[in-house]
Structures are given as structure tokens and as C-alpha cells.
Amino acid sequence: MKKKLITRLTALNSAAGPAWIDIMNNMSAYNKFKWCLVFVVRIAFIEMRITAQDRQPLSKFQMLVFQARAIRHAQMCIFRCPFMLYSCTRNSSKLAPLQERKMRDRVKIFAKAGDGGDGCSSFRRSQRDRHGRPDGGNGGRGGDVILECSPRVWDFSGLQHHIIAEKGGLGSSKNKIGTRGADKVVHVPVGTVLHLVSGDIPSEVEIQSSTDAVDPWEIPGALVDDLSDPADNSISYATSGKAEGKTIHSIGCTSSQSAQTYVERSLKSRQVASTNISSQLFTSDTNPEFGTEDVGEKQEILYNVAELTEEGQRIIIARGGDGGLGNFSMTKDLRKTMTTKLGDCQDKPNLQDSDIDCSSLSAGLHGSEIVLILELKSIADVSFVGMPNAGKSTLLGAISRAKPAVGHYAFTTLRPNLGNLNFDDFSITVADIPGLIKGAHQNRGLGHAFLRHIERTKVLAYVVDLAAALGGRKGIPPWEQLKDLILELEYHQDGLSNRPSLIVANKIDEEGAEEVYKELKGRVQGVPIFPVCAVLEEGIPELKAGLRLLVNGEMSSRLCLDQILLA
Numbered sequence: 001m002k003k004k005l006i007t008r009l010t011a012l013n014s015a016a017g018p019a020w021i022d023i024m025n026n027m028s029a030y031n032k033f034k035w036c037l038v039f040v041v042r043i044a045f046i047e048m049r050i051t052a053q054d055r056q057p058l059s060k061f062q063m064l065v066f067q068a069r070a071i072r073h074a075q076m077c078i079f080r081c082p083f084m085l086y087s088c089t090r091n092s093s094k095l096a097p098l099q100e101r102k103m104r105d106r107v108k109i110f111a112k113a114g115d116g117g118d119g120c121s122s123f124r125r126s127q128r129d130r131h132g133r134p135d136g137g138n139g140g141r142g143g144d145v146i147l148e149c150s151p152r153v154w155d156f157s158g159l160q161h162h163i164i165a166e167k168g169g170l171g172s173s174k175n176k177i178g179t180r181g182a183d184k185v186v187h188v189p190v191g192t193v194l195h196l197v198s199g200d201i202p203s204e205v206e207i208q209s210s211t212d213a214v215d216p217w218e219i220p221g222a223l224v225d226d227l228s229d230p231a232d233n234s235i236s237y238a239t240s241g242k243a244e245g246k247t248i249h250s251i252g253c254t255s256s257q258s259a260q261t262y263v264e265r266s267l268k269s270r271q272v273a274s275t276n277i278s279s280q281l282f283t284s285d286t287n288p289e290f291g292t293e294d295v296g297e298k299q300e301i302l303y304n305v306a307e308l309t310e311e312g313q314r315i316i317i318a319r320g321g322d323g324g325l326g327n328f329s330m331t332k333d334l335r336k337t338m339t340t341k342l343g344d345c346q347d348k349p350n351l352q353d354s355d356i357d358c359s360s361l362s363a364g365l366h367g368s369e370i371v372l373i374l375e376l377k378s379i380a381d382v383s384f385v386g387m388p389n390a391g392k393s394t395l396l397g398a399i400s401r402a403k404p405a406v407g408h409y410a411f412t413t414l415r416p417n418l419g420n421l422n423f424d425d426f427s428i429t430v431a432d433i434p435g436l437i438k439g440a441h442q443n444r445g446l447g448h449a450f451l452r453h454i455e456r457t458k459v460l461a462y463v464v465d466l467a468a469a470l471g472g473r474k475g476i477p478p479w480e481q482l483k484d485l486i487l488e489l490e491y492h493q494d495g496l497s498n499r500p501s502l503i504v505a506n507k508i509d510e511e512g513a514e515e516v517y518k519e520l521k522g523r524v525q526g527v528p529i530f531p532v533c534a535v536l537e538e539g540i541p542e543l544k545a546g547l548r549l550l551v552n553g554e555m556s557s558r559l560c561l562d563q564i565l566l567a
């Protein structure tokens with residue numbers, strides 16, 4: 001019976017062989033090791049069961065189930081584990097996916113700030129006061145969604161598409177305020193640019209409030225732009241988000257100030273127009289922006305609304321909703337505020353608790369939502385620019401520890417790769433940009449969308465293939481390659497090629513490449529040319545020294561079309 005089963009499983013395994021090999025080849029080394037570990041654990045499990053069976057005999061049915069499982073585990077261990085181990089060690093290039101860093105430089109995200117917690121309605125009763133006094137606390141403010149610039153993050157590959165901050169806590173009796181929802185801080189790379197698809201324009205945070213500056217009463221929504229005049233009609237809204245580019249400060253304020261401000265703001269943001277009193281109160285100071293949002297306009301993408309370029313820089317992209325009012329604030333502070341607000345008003349109404357729409361006030365406000373496109377404009381020191389197959393990725397691998405994919409076909413590189421060129425006292429970031437072809441600006445090849453990474457690059461290294469037109473190949477000579485590259489850069493952005501540059505003449509090892517190199521030197525003036533063989537790592541130390549001089553500013557050669565002598 002066992003033999004039959006094993007024969008069947010073996011047949012199954014061999015039938016699924018090709019598919020299995022395919023999976024194995026695409027599996028990263030990490031996954032292979034993980035599965036090997038799983039198998040080892042399975043073997044241990046079988047052994048444990050066999051030992052346990054001696055002590056505690058199994059029923060017939062249990063025995064059958066156990067045997068079936070054991071055979072399955074054994075089959076997995078015998079056939080797959082050795083194969084995995086073999087394929088892990090067989091070809092070191094299979095380990096490459098682990099080290100290779102494919103850049104994810106554009107991503108669309110949806111962020112939702114935490115909703116405010118609901119206010120509490122409760123009454124404190126005592127012997128003297130049988131009806132009780134209201135003592136329900138306000139709800140806590142929802143957490144914000146914050147983007148923070150971090151040099152430890154390279155790209156958006158670790159970013160979630162949906163980012164949601166925590167809700168504020170519910171208010172409770174004894175006038176206890178709900179906890180503030182935790183902010184969601186998302187780390188993005190240096191050089192992140194924000195494009196707004198829908199929502200309010202994000203605002204930058206300048207001061208990060210330290211823990212000792214936090215008001216113990218931290219009334220929800222205490223973050224406001226300006227509180228110089230509490231009676232001023234133009235109160236700033238922490239939730240409005242319409243304050244373009246304004247700096248938001250955390251301010252310390254007394255609980256009574258905060259409560260009053262909070263009541264005012266809550267009333268405004270909720271537009272308590274349902275009661276006669278509130279409509280009289282706020283006729284003059286209702287924010288016109290509230291009712292005039294055009295849904296159609298929201299869908300238009302607003303480009304470059306903000307960018308994160310410095311370490312530690314923070315931007316709030318979605319603001320937490322204010323917490324709802326507890327009945328303590330509603331009956332005391334609200335009445336006080338309303339009475340103050342009415343001021344000289346002739347027909348001062350007689351305020352009753354019933355005049356206040358408690359249900360709408362006690363509910364926490366929704367946190368704001370936003371849809372953004374994040375785009376990375378890398379701040380690499382050096383960019384390798386060249387035609388497809390020129391050897392840029394090989395070169396990046398030769399000068400740094402990066403392991404980008406290398407192929408003998410064009411467009412192996414689909415996204416920029418980054419590497420670090422380390423000196424004893426200095427480090428340079430190098431970006432390998434996907435191959436450019438003539439007409440890339442008309443979207444030929446991979447187009448030139450990724451050229452935005454060059455916009456902030458200090459130095460350009462033009463990588464040309466000396467052997468492109470040799471031995472009957474259909475490529476174009478290096479000087480023509482240089483001309484096309486410069487033109488494509490200029491088509492993308494005027495003056496993009498006008499920065500310190502050098503030329504890397506690659507594939508010097510190929511037959512006839514020496515002559516082409518000599519001709520190239522004759523045709524191009526004013527820019528250093530480094531002959532290298534990226535595969536054999538020849539000429540790499542000289543190239544590194546040249547890059548260092550350019551990045552340091554000790555050399556400032558620039559390449560333009562006039563310097564190239566074309567046939």
C-alpha cells in the first residue's frame with residue numbers, strides 16, 4: 001500500500017517537474033531557504049510522532065491519518081528539499097534577486113486620517129443633586145497621516161497603498177477626554193514629490209511637539225494656526241486643510257481656552273445651522289470655502305503641491321477629525337461661548353439646552369481623506385546615461401556593490417538602479433538609468449519618464465558602447481550615441497545636459513574597440529573619456545577617481561553638441 005502510494009506520488013512529482021523547476025528558478029534564495037527550513041521541521045515532526053506513538057498508541061483511524069501525513073511529508077522532504085538546496089548552491093546568480101534593488105519611483109496612495117471619537121453624555125448624581133450634573137467628556141481627536149522624509153528609505157517599494165490613522169478615543173464620564181488617535185507616520189525617500197489627485201492640500205509641520213509640551217488636557221483639535229484673538233471671526237481650522245503651505249504649530253493653551261476654541265470650531269465645522277441661535281450667531285463668519293467645493297475640480301491632478309527634500313521633514317497629508325463634544329462642554333462652554341458671541345445683539349435669545357443640536361455635536365468628525373501620487377526624483381550624485389546594452393548596469397555592478405540585472409539584450413533595466421560608490425572618506429550615490437534611444441521623447445523605447453531622476457543629479461556619466469557598430473552590428477558609433485543622448489536630455493528638459501560630465505567608453509576589450517576609442521578621442525573635445533571594460537573591471541579605479549573629482553567640484557567639464565565632431 002505504502003509502496004503504491006509512493007510510486008503514485010513520485011509520478012505526480014515528475015509530471016509537475018517542469019512547472020516546479022520554473023517556480024524554483026523564479027524563487028528568491030530567501031524563499032528557498034525558508035522552505036528548506038519548513039521541510040526540516042516536518043522531518044522533526046515525523047520523528048516526534050513516531051516516538052510519541054511508542055508511549056501513547058494511536059487508534060486505527062489515527063494511525064491511518066498519521067501514515068498518510070508522514071508519507072506526504074517524507075515525499076516533500078525527499079524530492080524537494082535536496083533539489084532546493086542544490087538550486088540554491090548551483091548558481092550564485094540565483095541569489096542576485098536578493099541584492100538587486102529595483103526602484104519603485106512612482107506610487108498612488110490613499111490616506112485616511114482617524115475619525116474623532118464621540119463625546120460622552122453622562123450625569124454625575126449625588127445626594128444633594130438628584131437630577132445630576134452633566135459630566136460627559138469630549139471625544140479624542142483622530143490621528144493624522146504624516147509623511148516623513150528619511151534617508152534610510154530608497155524608494156516606495158515598502159509603502160502601503162492604503163494608509164489609515166487611528167481613530168480618537170470616546171469621551172467618558174467624569175469629564176474624561178477620549179485619547180488622541182495615534183498618528184500614522186510613513187517614511188518616504190528624500191526627493192519625494194507630491195501630486196494631489198483629490199483632497200486638501202497637505203501642510204508642512206515645522207515643529208514637532210515634544211512630549212513635555214503636550215497639554216495634559218490636550219483638547220481635541222488644539223492645533224490651530226493662530227489664536228491671537230479668540231473672538232476673531234477668522235478662526236483657523238485644523239481640519240479645513242485649506243491653509244496652503246502654512247506651518248502648523250503645536251501650541252500650549254489652558255483647558256478653558258482650548259475648550260472654548262474647540263467649541264467654537266466644532267460649531268463652525270459642523271455648521272450648526274439647524275438651530276435658530278446658531279444661524280444668528282454665525283451668519284457673518286461662516287467660512288465661504290465650506291460650501292463651495294467643486295467635486296469636479298477635485299479630480300484634477302495638482303502637480304508638485306509639496307516636496308520632501310530634507311531628512312526629518314514632515315508633511316501632514318490627512319488631518320484627524322475633531323472629537324465630538326461631551327455634554328459637559330455642550331451645556332457649559334457652548335452656552336458661555338454663545339452668550340459671549342451674541343455680545344451686543346439686541347434680540348438676545350433665551351438659550352435653552354434644547355436649542356442645541358446635541359446629537360450632531362457629540363459625534364466625532366470624520367478624518368480627512370486624500371489621494372496622492374508620490375513621485376521620486378532621486379538625488380543621486382552621478383547618473384549613468386547611455387543607449388540600451390551599453391553596459392551601464394554592468395558598470396554599476398563594477399564600481400559599487402549593487403547587483404543590477406544584466407542581459408545581452410536591450411532594455412534589461414526597466415527602472416533606475418542605485419548603487420553606492422564608497423571611498424575612505426566619501427561616498428557617492430550612482431544611478432543607473434534605463435537605456436535611452438533616439439526618439440525616446442516621443443515615447444519610443446521606454447520613453448523618458450525616468451529621466452526625472454536626472455533632474456537632480458550633480459554629474460552625468462555618458463556610457464557609450466565602443467563596439468556597437470563593430471563586426472557588422474547594427475548599432476551606431478559612440479559619437480552618434482553621444483549626440484542622441486544629449487538631444488534626448490534636452491528634449492526632456494532644457495539645459496538638462498548642461499552639468500559636469502564625463503564619458504565612459506565601455507567594451508574596450510572588444511576587437512577593434514581601441515581604434516574606435518582613438519577616433520572618439522579625436523572627435524570629442526573638452527571632456528575626459530575613460531576607457532573601461534566593465535565586465536573585467538578594467539579602468540574602474542581611474543573612472544572612480546574621475547567621478548570623485550567631478551562630484552567634489554574639482555573638475556567641471558561639460559559636454560555639449562558643439563564639442564562633438566560628427567561625420
Ligand SMILES: Nc1nc2c(ncn2[C@@H]2O[C@H](COP(=O)(O)OP(=O)(O)OP(=O)(O)O)[C@@H](O)[C@H]2O)c(=O)[nH]1
Nearest residue numbers: 389390391392393394407408411412413435533534
Ligand atoms: N565585451 C564586453 N561586454 C560587456 C561589457 N560590459 C557589459 N557588457 C555586456 O553588454 C551587455 C549589456 O550589458 P548591461 O549592463 O545589461 O547593459 P545596459 O546598458 O544596462 O542595458 P539596458 O538594461 O538595456 O539599459 C551584457 O551582455 C554585458 O555582458 C564590457 O566591458 N565588455
